[in-house]
Amino acid sequence: MVGITSYGAYIPRYRIDRGRIYKAMGWLNPATYMPGEKAVANFDEDSVSMGVAAGIDCLTGMDRKEIDALFFATTTSPYKERQSAGIIATAFDLRPDIRTADFTDSVKTGTTALLSAYDAVKAGSAKNVIVCAADCRVGKAGSSQEEIFGDGAASIMIGDSGVIASLEGSYSVSYDFVDHWRADGEIFDHQWEDRFIRDIGYNRFIIEAISGLAKKCKLDVKDIAKVAYPCLYAGDHKGIGKKLGLDPAQVQDPMLNNVGYTGTSNPLMLLVGALEDAKAGDNIVVVSFGNGSDALLFKVTDEIEKVKGNRRGIKKHLAAKRELTSYEKMISFRNLIPVEKGIRGEVIPPTALSELWRSRRQVLGLCGSKCKVCGTPQYPVQKICVKPDCGAIDQMEDYLFADKRGHLFTYTGDMLAFSMNPPAIYGIVDFEGGGRYWFDMTDVDQESVKVDMPVEMSFRKKYIDAKSGIHGYFWKAIPVIG
Amino acid sequence: MAFFQTSGVLKVRRIYTHEDLNKEVRSIAGYYIPEEEKRLNYNGREVLYVIGHAAIDNSCCGVGGCRYALIPGYVVAWKNKTDETGKPVSEVETIVDEDSKTELAGILKEKETITQIEFW
Amino acid sequence: MADGIKDKVAIIGMGCTKFGERWEMGSEDLMVEAFQEAIEDAGIEKKDIQAAWFGSCFDDVNVGKAATPLSLALKLPFLPVTRVENFCATGSEALRGAAYAVASGAYDICLALGVEKLKDTGYGGLPEMSSAMGTKNRLIFPGITAPGGFAMMATRYFAKYGISPEEGKKILAKVSIKSHKNGVKNPKAHLRREITEEQVLKAPMIAWPLGLFDCCGVSDGSAAAIVCRADMAKNFRPDPVRIKAMQIAISSGEEMMYTDWDGTYVETATRCAARAYKEAGIKNPREEVSMMEVHDCFSITELVTYEDLQISPRGKAGDDVRDGFFDLDGKIPCQPDGGLKCFGHPIGATGLRMMYEVYKQLQGKAGERQIKDPKIGLTHNMGGFPAMNLISVSIAGL
Structure with a gap:
């Protein structure tokens, strides 16, 4: 049996009330009003960092060395050429003898990556494949995309043992349907008429995919516990369910109201949402949309009980929220307006890529060392043990800090250090099990930081060197989620 | 400074000197300028706060600044005395309760154009 | 030997x-x-x-x-x-x-x-320092500034000794007020202005809990x-003026990477001072040192340094500050020239500027700010952050 063996999700902590966006830009296009709120990635988050966060959730309790492939789906890669999946695999500290690939250029590819993972395991070329999907799509100021697009990520592990939901079948349709597009080098989507997208796009392809799947798998829609499908339009989302003859209780909430439309990761996030409430025997259908559609049928097994409640998933991330009270902050976080950083803030020292290569596991994986003689964990990797009365030379073994919690030894909120979200908060972390280092902190208000508070590590974007086209990533300390 | 105990919470009374407003106070790292002394009704009491701005333009090691609210505390006696230099002084009770601090910070962030809030 | x-x-x-x-x-x-x-x-x-x-x-x-x-x-x-x-x-x-x-x-x-x-x-x-810290550190160091690095020590110090933020800020204010008072008497100082406790306590924060008057400037x-x-x-x-001792001490990494250091003192300074006193033959620093110029880049640095230099017992420097022990007319005047708070910190010059004051004081040529009959003067520099740094302690006498 091949199917889902674990799942995880990530929703950035910041949520903005759409009324706030409308108040700022509604004067321009008054028809853009939408109710609810949406999730906004912090200034130091992007698709890669969110993909890592969802993947870490998915990897809870799993042996990372058993992963044979990592597929990443997004339409918002930081690089045109440098594989995001490779960055993510290093962040997870996976083995090097694995297969990695980016699935991109269409918001459909989250499910395509899932199907490819299934095919790989089914064919026996991999035992465990982790799929991550994330998107951080932006709309122009005053556009409906700006109101509706939300940021988020999901991760699904496909394997053949401990399957919590087996893949029973799939049905795909592919059309060069150009409802929206973004050419090389562009930041914003172009979009054709809404009525065209609704009538020819969502209402036709999603129904075609689900009907095709039902027919192929000899499935009566009445026997489906949950159908998870995306739709930009809340009204049409309901309408599609009706046309398929689904009871509203069978339709997974598309989270348009509290997260927004999250692009590539959207179907996978909905799938995670469905799995969180699933019980053994449930049929779950997940459908994507974008230049066609993939529909996948999963059957939930008894094993689901081992995973349920042990992941942060959708629910815990939804609950861990902070209100973003400024529209201007939101667009500054995405670099959509030029902001004054000062001469000092603009200085980005060159990244030595040969250094990054040597130190990749330390920098991207937060992997330190542990002295085999005295057992002291230390970061970064040391050749000579830092414990004063030890000092053993070249007696180190790898030691992962990324998955360790710690407590905040000390901290400050700094008004002088340049930050896109001042004050810059940073501190020294003492890790559970030993080891100490200093880190930036993020997703936190100065008022809520306390000495000794529990923290965990989060993979973030450290800097963008626009001149050299480098996105630098490292780990920051955050308050423990949930 | 005087300490007194009421219902388990340690309260601290302090003297607040009303300095000249809109006058630069300079340090080697920068300067600040208190602009306005304001009073706010909160939970049936009066809270004194000062609005000002600061520039940190010569500090080791950075550049910054802020527009701030300093909150000395609840007004106990308003300009009831003068100090040795003839400046009027008020007596305040510092705000120590964390919930009140959080709430007041929220109120002032909405009401005033500020980026820093500091309680005495 | x-x-x-x-x-x-x-x-x-x-x-x-x-x-x-x-x-x-x-x-x-x-x-x-x-x-x-x-x-x-x-x-x-x-x-x-x-x-x-x-x-x-x-x-x-x-x-x-x-x-x-x-x-x-x-x-x-x-x-x-x-x-x-x-x-x-x-x-x-x-x-x-x-x-x-x-x-x-x-x-x-x-x-x-x-x-x-x-x-x-x-x-x-x-100047922006990130390119000066090496190719690896720039990938992993937090976006730290000096005030922030030292603020983290203030946070620990206050927490360990049960000093409320309010009380802590008052102690630090006194450290700063004393130096500003001395600087007024020094024509070579950058800033020559007395400050009041009220002015210090009303100043906004630079890196919590360090305010505007707790931080030195550049010159x-x-x-x-x-x-x-x-x-x-x-x-x-x-x-x-005879040189009695010149010591430096550099972090080994254990403060930052091993968890024994409690963040309320500077390990290097403690070791450097002990070595310098030994070299100079000083047995009881609190009794034998006549004056000091210490690296008051931040008020908390000066406070902790009093303890690292064995002048004040651990956790008790605040008491000495309150008693005026380090004032110009106190037992061991500290920063008689005004210190970094009044001179700023042109890095290459600072250590020699400190020794200049020791030299003039020992010779009785410090003018208005002359200390009565000093015998032993000490200078102390600190570079880096409390968690990773270098210290110099020099002692001179007639």
């Missing part, structure tokens, strides 16, 4: 420019100004100098690398000149190099000069010393 540097070397001349925003003066002008005062004070000529040690930290916005800037500015006659850099102790390192060279017997008379021109960056504060400046063999010092002047 090595017996240290005590009484082997004497300072016979010193010079110090006025510190401040010297927009009209380049590094060369500052070096010449400090040098002229030093050789005139020593009563020697340029040709008497046999070797020089040159301190400058931010070479890129200051003078450039290597020792040539000093030699070219002063037109030193093809002398051996060494450039040193060790963060905020750069000036002290220049003096240490010159003193050790004389002590070794290699030379009779040497020059130590430090300079820093910090006002040529186009922005306030020290331009230069300072220089002429050192010679102690046995020949009296040929030049009746009141040479």
